[in-house]
Amino acid sequence: xxxxxxxxxxxxxxxxxxxxxxxxxxxxxxxxxxxxxxxxxxxxxxxxxxxxxxxxxxxxxxxxxxxxxxxxxxxxxxxxxxxxxxxxxxxxxxxxxxxxxxxxxxxxxxxxxxxxxxxxxxxxxxxxxxxxxxxxxxxxxxxxxxxxxxxxxxxxxxxxxxxxxxxxxxxxxxxxxxxxxxxxxxxxxxxxxxxxxxxxxxxxxxxxxxxxxxxxxxxxxxxxxxxxxxxxxxxxxxxxxxxxxxxxxxxxxxxxxxxxxxxxxxxxxxxxxxxxxxxxxxxxxxxxxxxxxxxxxxxxxxxxxxxxxxxxxxxxxxxxxxxxxxxxxxxxxxxxxxxxxxxxxxxxxxxxxxxxxxxxxxxxxxxxxxxxxxxxxxxxxxxxxxxxxxxxxxxxxxxxxxxxxxxxxxxxxxxxxxxxxxxxxxxxxxxxxxxxxxxxxxxxxxxxxxxxxxxxxxxxxxxxxxxxxxxxxxxxxxxxxxxxxxxxxxxxxxxxxx
Amino acid sequence: xxxxxxxxxxxxxxxxxxxxxxxxxxxxxxxxxxxxxxxxxxxxxxxxxxxxxxxxxxxxxxxxxxxxxxxxxxxxxxxxxxxxxxxxxxxxxxxxxxxxxxxxxxxxxxxxxxxxxxxxxxxxxxxxxxxxxxxxxxxxxxxxxxxxxxxxxxxxxxxxxxxxxxxxxxxxxxxxxxxxxxxxxxxxxxxxxxxxxxxxxxxxxxxxxxxxxxxxxxxxxxxxxxxxxxxxxxxxxxxxxxxxxxxxxxxxxxxxxxxxxxxxxxxxxxxxxxxxxxxxxxxxxxxxxxxxxxxxxxxxxxxxxxxxxxxxxxxxxxxxxxxxxxxxxxxxxxxxxxxxxxxxxxxxxxxxxxxxxxxxxxxxxxxxxxxxxxxxxxxxxxxxxxxxxxxxxxxxxxxxxxxxxxxxxxxxxxxxxxxxxxxxxxxxxxxxxxxxxxxxxxxxxxxxxxxxxxxxxxxxxxxxxxxxxxxx
Numbered sequence: 001x002x003x004x005x006x007x008x009x010x011x012x013x014x015x016x017x018x019x020x021x022x023x024x025x026x027x028x029x030x031x032x033x034x035x036x037x038x039x040x041x042x043x044x045x046x047x048x049x050x051x052x053x054x055x056x057x058x059x060x061x062x063x064x065x066x067x068x069x070x071x072x073x074x075x076x077x078x079x080x081x082x083x084x085x086x087x088x089x090x091x092x093x094x095x096x097x098x099x100x101x102x103x104x105x106x107x108x109x110x111x112x113x114x115x116x117x118x119x120x121x122x123x124x125x126x127x128x129x130x131x132x133x134x135x136x137x138x139x140x141x142x143x144x145x146x147x148x149x150x151x152x153x154x155x156x157x158x159x160x161x162x163x164x165x166x167x168x169x170x171x172x173x174x175x176x177x178x179x180x181x182x183x184x185x186x187x188x189x190x191x192x193x194x195x196x197x198x199x200x201x202x203x204x205x206x207x208x209x210x211x212x213x214x215x216x217x218x219x220x221x222x223x224x225x226x227x228x229x230x231x232x233x234x235x236x237x238x239x240x241x242x243x244x245x246x247x248x249x250x251x252x253x254x255x256x257x258x259x260x261x262x263x264x265x266x267x268x269x270x271x272x273x274x275x276x277x278x279x280x281x282x283x284x285x286x287x288x289x290x291x292x293x294x295x296x297x298x299x300x301x302x303x304x305x306x307x308x309x310x311x312x313x314x315x316x317x318x319x320x321x322x323x324x325x326x327x328x329x330x331x332x333x334x335x336x337x338x339x340x341x342x343x344x345x346x347x348x349x350x351x352x353x354x355x356x357x358x359x360x361x362x363x364x365x366x367x368x369x370x371x372x373x374x375x376x377x378x379x380x381x382x383x384x385x386x387x388x389x390x391x392x393x394x395x396x397x398x399x400x401x402x403x404x405x406x407x408x409x410x411x412x413x414x415x416x417x418x419x420x421x422x423x424x425x426x427x428x429x430x431x432x433x434x435x436x437x438x439x440x441x442x443x444x445x446x447x448x449x450x451x452x453x454x455x456x457x458x459x460x461x462x463x464x465x466x467x468x469x470x471x472x473x474x475x476x477x478x479x480x481x482x483x484x485x486x487x488x489x490x491x492x493x494x495x496x497x498x
Numbered sequence: 499x500x501x502x503x504x505x506x507x508x509x510x511x512x513x514x515x516x517x518x519x520x521x522x523x524x525x526x527x528x529x530x531x532x533x534x535x536x537x538x539x540x541x542x543x544x545x546x547x548x549x550x551x552x553x554x555x556x557x558x559x560x561x562x563x564x565x566x567x568x569x570x571x572x573x574x575x576x577x578x579x580x581x582x583x584x585x586x587x588x589x590x591x592x593x594x595x596x597x598x599x600x601x602x603x604x605x606x607x608x609x610x611x612x613x614x615x616x617x618x619x620x621x622x623x624x625x626x627x628x629x630x631x632x633x634x635x636x637x638x639x640x641x642x643x644x645x646x647x648x649x650x651x652x653x654x655x656x657x658x659x660x661x662x663x664x665x666x667x668x669x670x671x672x673x674x675x676x677x678x679x680x681x682x683x684x685x686x687x688x689x690x691x692x693x694x695x696x697x698x699x700x701x702x703x704x705x706x707x708x709x710x711x712x713x714x715x716x717x718x719x720x721x722x723x724x725x726x727x728x729x730x731x732x733x734x735x736x737x738x739x740x741x742x743x744x745x746x747x748x749x750x751x752x753x754x755x756x757x758x759x760x761x762x763x764x765x766x767x768x769x770x771x772x773x774x775x776x777x778x779x780x781x782x783x784x785x786x787x788x789x790x791x792x793x794x795x796x797x798x799x800x801x802x803x804x805x806x807x808x809x810x811x812x813x814x815x816x817x818x819x820x821x822x823x824x825x826x827x828x829x830x831x832x833x834x835x836x837x838x839x840x841x842x843x844x845x846x847x848x849x850x851x852x853x854x855x856x857x858x859x860x861x862x863x864x865x866x867x868x869x870x871x872x873x874x875x876x877x878x879x880x881x882x883x884x885x886x887x888x889x890x891x892x893x894x895x896x897x898x899x900x901x902x903x904x905x906x907x908x909x910x911x912x913x914x915x916x917x918x919x920x921x922x923x924x925x926x927x928x929x930x931x932x933x934x935x936x937x938x939x940x941x942x943x944x945x946x947x948x949x950x951x952x953x954x955x956x957x958x959x960x961x962x963x964x965x966x967x968x969x970x
Contacts, residue, residue, distance in 0.1 A: 070816065162912070169907065170908045176904050
């Protein structure tokens with residue numbers, strides 16, 4: 001399988017979009033591109049399962065091309081289980097995102113162009129095995145978000161777009177320092193950005209201690225590490241629906257993936273050293289996010305703050321450094337990606353019809369739009385971790401992994417994070433209750449219509465992902481387990497003294 | 499005879515410029531009321547020929563007993579500058595058509611360029627100084643080319659005074675070096691360079707003279723006023739061509755002639771680059787005039803170039819030259835759009851760009867891509883340029899400089915985003931009419947856009963520059 005196709009498909013779609021004028025055609029082309037991506041990702045998944053069965057190498061479908069020969073920068077790509085899972089997630093969210101933005105009329109061409117470009121950046125990031133190209137794709141994904149929020153957003157969109165772009169650029173500036181630092185310690189003779197060769201080297205501990213925070217916090221900004229989470233609520237709530245889905249579903253995962261794949265994988269000794277700090281910060285994010293959500297009236301703000309809380313579990317899992325917890329972190333990334341995308345889609349559909357997202361003004365919507373209401377409830381239940389849905393599997397795995405660390409600090413962190421689920425239940429149930437149940441608050445609501453075909457399709461797609469992960473977690477678990485094992489081997493090398 | 503031909507061939511970049519100037523003069527004398535359009539067309543075609551001749555197979559050699567040297571990287575630099583001048587000419591065709599003395603404009607522009615060529619090729623301090631003067635004085639006259647505007651004369655006055663000041667410092671440095679070493683030849687100076695106080699003194703004064711022209715903080719004060727007052731083609735020329743030529747010379751002098759003093763100049767570059775980036779950024783944040791904004795942003799860019807140059811010679815030089823190319827495309831595109839809008843709306847303020855995405859999508863996207871490139875955002879070439887500069891700087895192992903520089907990239911993004919915001923997210927009260935840009939502008943804009951997008955991915959370009967080496 002040629003992994004480059006993952007980038008070529010979206011870019012080709014972008015290129016075709018440039019030359020199309022008619023709005024309807026533009027949408028169809030964007031949709032076609034997204035479907036193609038999903039088909040290719042599923043093929044990749046199947047092929048990967050076949051290949052991995054009789055292959056012992058860590059990365060599959062590798063290819064390595066020289067890019068800047070004098071600087072020893074290569075375009076090195078390849079996938080393992082985690083990347084395949086992330087690529088699948090991206091494909092699901094992209095298709096759903098294109099579907100829910102069927103009604104965009106303002107600058108349609110630019111909208112779908114940016115949306116598709118964003119997905120190209122995400123795919124590129126997940127398949128990169130060279131820190132340079134990884135960083136390149138990470139930054140490719142920033143500016144489309146700025147424009148998507150700033151041009152098509154709502155509310156204080158310009159402020160939010162600015163805040164998001166500057167904070168994410170700040171994160172990537174830290175990442176840049178980190179990878180430049182690693183470059184010069186990659187080995188005694190040959191400098192390079194190659195992820196795999198960097199991971200096998202013993203980088204001196206004093207250097208690790210300097211560069212690990214740059215990389216972890218830098219990527220952490222993308223995944224809303226406390227106290228750099230402030231772009232999340234503003235950015236998510238001002239963005240148009242599809243952009244919110246992309247932000248929460250894909251973009252925040254870039255950060256988690258980077259924390260795991262780059263920071264922790266390359267510098268495990270430093271990860272051990274900084275593990276208590278990571279755990280403390282992520283516990284704060286989990287609790288703070290949960291309590292902040294309770295105070296929100298705006299549905300989008302609610303989901304954004306709960307994203308901070310849920311992404312805290314990703315970082316908690318990584319910070320705990322046990323096999324189960326890291327597995328859980330990856331599962332949580334996928335679960336959260338699907339779940340928030342679905343949630344934002346449902347909120348977007350409600351907003352589009354009722355023209356308000358304020359919990360107090362909404363009410364009784366389940367009667368007028370049963371489908372959207374059901375989607376909303378399911379996403380909410382997934383968010384609070386109901387067994388049978390993906391949230392339960394992911395969070396449970398994180399907790400099991402965390403409990404394996406007997407130290408006092410880790411125990412306290414685990415217990416506190418578990419307790420946050422209660423808070424989650426409170427805000428989710430309250431939101432569902434007041435928006436969907438009860439009498440119809442506003443007479444104009446009674447004439448609202450239910451979901452259209454595109455919205456149905458998008459919701460079912462994401463829901464299918466959630467159900468698969470929830471009912472048959474082994475499908476994903478088998479996929480990511482070998483990959484997380486590889487990362488674990490690196491992490492354990494310190495205790496084995498290799 | 500063959501020897502004379504050989505001379506001409508080695509000097510071909512300079513000879514071509516002189517030829518064009520002579521032809522222009524003769525044509526002007528025989529002028530019988532030809533329109534500006536004719537002149538611009540004629541000159542553009544001559545500049546195209548000039549660009550093509552520049553890329554003919556290269557020959558290296560020394561002329562006039564080491565006073566003039568032709569070397570691979572120098573010729574490459576000259577070709578870049580040639581293409582830059584052609585692009586400037588194409589971008590500002592509209593302005594030139596309405597210009598009252600178009601031939602004189604080009605004569606001055608080309609003689610300044612000629613000075614830069616000689617400066618790049620100079621083999622001793624005397625030619626270096628003469629060429630530097632030749633490159634500066636015509637620009638002062640050019641800055642005054644908006645005859646009706648007061649601030650244009652003000653710009654010219656400021657430029658000539660501050661240049662004279664810088665030149666006198668430089669001249670003093672040259673005499674110090676001559677006093678200490680007894681020679682003005684670069685090759686001999688390279689060998690005898692040492693840490694004696696007189697040598698250091700001479701070095702520092704020459705260093706100051708050059709960074710004055712590069713508008714490195716604290717010698718940047720002339721930049722914004724001159725950029726703002728000059729007509730836009732001159733502003734582009736100042737910010738792109740003049741700076742580019744200076745960077746070539748600066749890198750050559752530091753790595754080669756002053757190579758023995760690398761500890762001293764690393765120290766200087768380390769601090770100067772930091773204050774340059776910071777000052778440029780902080781002042782740019784508050785500007786509403788686009789020319790002033792880009793003037794301060796160009797100060798910041800020079801700060802990044804200094805970071806790159808502070809690295810080891812091979813990497814520093816190739817990344818700096820690479821960045822100059824990237825910067826040339828991006829800046830010409832950005833200024834070109836400003837010129838088009840200013841021509842129509844009569845304002846060079848950021849507010850004049852409001853709603854540009856709706857009224858003139860092509861201009862808006864060109865501007866946006868150019869600005870993203872200046873801000874260093876992928877997939878534009880500016881990203882690669884910035885990273886390579888920082889990487890070259892990081893090679894020295896000082897992490898603080900790199901942290902500082904990368905954090906400055908965020909500040910820079912803030913003011914570039916202001917322009918993007920004005921173009922894409924704000925509506926103006928007075929809708930800007932559709933601007934008919936003209937063919938030559940479009941050609942130039944497409945070349946710049948292609949340059950911005952493709953330069954970044956072309957690994958061979960960086961390799962090629964690296965292989966050119968420092969030359970003789």
